[in-house]
Amino acid sequence: MTNTSKTSTSNAVENTHVRAINAFCGPVESSIYRDQQRVIVPVEKCFDALSMLKDRGFDLFIDVTCVDYLEYRKAKHRYGLVYLLASTINAERLTVRTFVDDPQPTVASVVPLWEAANWLEREVWDLFGIHFTGHPDLRRLVMPEEFTAHPLRKDYPLQGRGERHNFPVITRDHS
Amino acid sequence: MSIAPTEFESSPEARSEDYLWTLNFGPQHPATHTTLRLVLKLDGERVVDAVPEMGYLHSGFEKLAEHLTFNQYVTVTDRMNYISPMANNVAWHHSVETLLGINLTPRCTYIRTIVAELARISDHLLSNGAVGLDTGAFTYFLYAFYQREVIYDIFETLCGARFTNSYTRVGGVSHDFTPLVIEKIRGFVKTFPKTLNDMQRLLNRNRIFVDRTQGVGMLTKEEAINRGATGPVARASGVTRDLRRDEPYLAYDDFDFQISCASTGDCYARYLIRMQEMRESLKIVEQAIEHLPSGPVNIGIDERMTLPTKNQVYSTIEGTISHFELSMSNRGFEVPCEESYAAIEAPNGELGFYIVGDGEDQAYRARCRPPSVLNFAMFPHLIRGHTLSDVVAVLGSLNIIAAELDR
Numbered sequence: 001m002t003n004t005s006k007t008s009t010s011n012a013v014e015n016t017h018v019r020a021i022n023a024f025c026g027p028v029e030s031s032i033y034r035d036q037q038r039v040i041v042p043v044e045k046c047f048d049a050l051s052m053l054k055d056r057g058f059d060l061f062i063d064v065t066c067v068d069y070l071e072y073r074k075a076k077h078r079y080g081l082v083y084l085l086a087s088t089i090n091a092e093r094l095t096v097r098t099f100v101d102d103p104q105p106t107v108a109s110v111v112p113l114w115e116a117a118n119w120l121e122r123e124v125w126d127l128f129g130i131h132f133t134g135h136p137d138l139r140r141l142v143m144p145e146e147f148t149a150h151p152l153r154k155d156y157p158l159q160g161r162g163e164r165h166n167f168p169v170i171t172r173d174h175s
Numbered sequence: 176m177s178i179a180p181t182e183f184e185s186s187p188e189a190r191s192e193d194y195l196w197t198l199n200f201g202p203q204h205p206a207t208h209t210t211l212r213l214v215l216k217l218d219g220e221r222v223v224d225a226v227p228e229m230g231y232l233h234s235g236f237e238k239l240a241e242h243l244t245f246n247q248y249v250t251v252t253d254r255m256n257y258i259s260p261m262a263n264n265v266a267w268h269h270s271v272e273t274l275l276g277i278n279l280t281p282r283c284t285y286i287r288t289i290v291a292e293l294a295r296i297s298d299h300l301l302s303n304g305a306v307g308l309d310t311g312a313f314t315y316f317l318y319a320f321y322q323r324e325v326i327y328d329i330f331e332t333l334c335g336a337r338f339t340n341s342y343t344r345v346g347g348v349s350h351d352f353t354p355l356v357i358e359k360i361r362g363f364v365k366t367f368p369k370t371l372n373d374m375q376r377l378l379n380r381n382r383i384f385v386d387r388t389q390g391v392g393m394l395t396k397e398e399a400i401n402r403g404a405t406g407p408v409a410r411a412s413g414v415t416r417d418l419r420r421d422e423p424y425l426a427y428d429d430f431d432f433q434i435s436c437a438s439t440g441d442c443y444a445r446y447l448i449r450m451q452e453m454r455e456s457l458k459i460v461e462q463a464i465e466h467l468p469s470g471p472v473n474i475g476i477d478e479r480m481t482l483p484t485k486n487q488v489y490s491t492i493e494g495t496i497s498h499f500e501l502s503m504s505n506r507g508f509e510v511p512c513e514e515s516y517a518a519i520e521a522p523n524g525e526l527g528f529y530i531v532g533d534g535e536d537q538a539y540r541a542r543c544r545p546p547s548v549l550n551f552a553m554f555p556h557l558i559r560g561h562t563l564s565d566v567v568a569v570l571g572s573l574n575i576i577a578a579e580l581d582r
Binding site for chain 1: 513
């Protein structure tokens with residue numbers, strides 16, 4: 001039996017963390033879907049909001065990922081960054097989203113807050129091209145260093161652009 | 176004490192980095208867990224720094240998710256943590272069903288719990304077995320692998336595939352438990368504790384093993400939380416977080432089991448945690464198989480989410496309509512245009528999928544949150560100051576599966 005989608009907007013915000021974010025960076029859009037609290041913050045306040053959330057007890061950094069909304073209907077921005085946070089103290093979860101756009105999507109890195117974000121942000125840079133300012137070591141993680149495109153974007157085809165067929169041939173004399 | 180080859184005076188220049196020896200460990204090495212690379216800077220035998228590198232097995236799993244339906248993608252999730260593919264299947268469909276808002280039948284939750292716990296036992300057997308093998312205990316490794324063969328036999332009887340099972344479907348599982356499967360699981364539950372006791376007697380108080388793993392790769396509790404560790408790695412450092420208890424999913428609320436935690440945070444603690452977790456998983460399997468509820472295993476066909484059985488397709492009109500609606504390529508079921516994240520306690524840690532739906536029955540974006548990435552990123556921090564022979568012990572204790580690392 002499918003439940004009707006439980007999306008309630010921020011009129012009846014009971015979540016104290018959302019209230020704190022509201023107080024901190026102005027009214028933000030928040031919703032609850034399938035018992036998950038989500039919050040959308042503007043990109044320039046993103047680092048400060050996450051820093052405030054870390055002080056409020058979200059000490060476990062679960063994931064940072066990105067969604068490319070190029071082919072999504074009714075999308076206003078191209079990239080949506082998603083931060084998943086959890087607390088080991090009281091097992092709460094929170095999803096913080098922020099939006100960035102082409103050209104040169106940039107957001108502040110949260111590595112100073114959680115060391116777990118180090119490789120996860122490298123992966124977002126590698127696959128989507130979102131630049132994290134303040135990251136200690138922003139280079140490619142899963143793709144080879146000399147790869148030029150950002151493969152998980154929607155305009156990159158599934159089978160690639162022929163990178164697998166154009167390997168430079170190194171003979172024994174050159175190696 | 177290091178002997179610099181060219182400088183014998185203890186002048187300040189002799190302490191420069193030139194005498195450090197760079198050793199390339201991998202990507203192909205029999206001791207590493209599949210293809211990952213470590214560039215170690217050695218000072219004699221001491222590791223001064225380690226630069227881990229991954230990406231040798233990257234296959235674009237996340238991009239594939241945008242082109243496959245939910246039931247097709249479960250075959251790809253098999254290939255992520257391929258040591259415990261059932262757990263990945265359960266995780267993927269748990270996330271899909273959270274997005275779609277489906278409630279499973281009780282029998283299905285029990286069945287998925289049983290296979291997830293068997294997958295956990297299988298994963299810990301291999302992980303501990305590999306730690307044993309890398310530190311030289313070959314008999315321990317073979318004991319563990321014999322039991323894995325018994326588990327593979329159960330999976331083969333259940334769904335036809337030993338290894339890449341693709342067992343779960345949206346709203347249910349592909350094959351129900353037959354009496355033969357239940358009998359085999361009962362047999363496994365009876366014979367496994369004896370092997371666990373043998374394995375424990377081999378290594379728990381073994382002087383060589385304890386010397387090689389105790390005090391090696393220390394991870395404090397604050398560092399574990401800061402670096403995002405979950406699963407046995409975090410629990411060995413004192414983080415008492417286990418999703419089976421904190422956010423109970425499937426049928427874990429009904430069972431009586433303990434969460435294993437330790438406070439030392441070294442490789443020996445991780446080994447002990449995994450041994451204990453195998454015992455607890457066996458308790459869960461035993462309780463579940465005795466109290467397996469009867470009834471249908473897939474959700475009803477009225478929701479048009481799960482394929483009906485062949486009997487229903489050939490004899491009822493609803494079955495035929497359901498089959499038609501789901502199989503034709505321009506139909507399928509409605510997926511809400513929303514995003515959600517759901518995680519399970521996989522053997523390696525918290526395995527979750529963040530799925531974005533956009534109306535079609537293919538995910539718009541499916542992100543797999545891999546515990547191995549965070550474990551591997553911790554590796555330089557754990558290995559600094561230890562010797563080269565500790566590299567294999569630490570790497571084995573972190574249980575890094577390259578396919579889950581790279582996706």
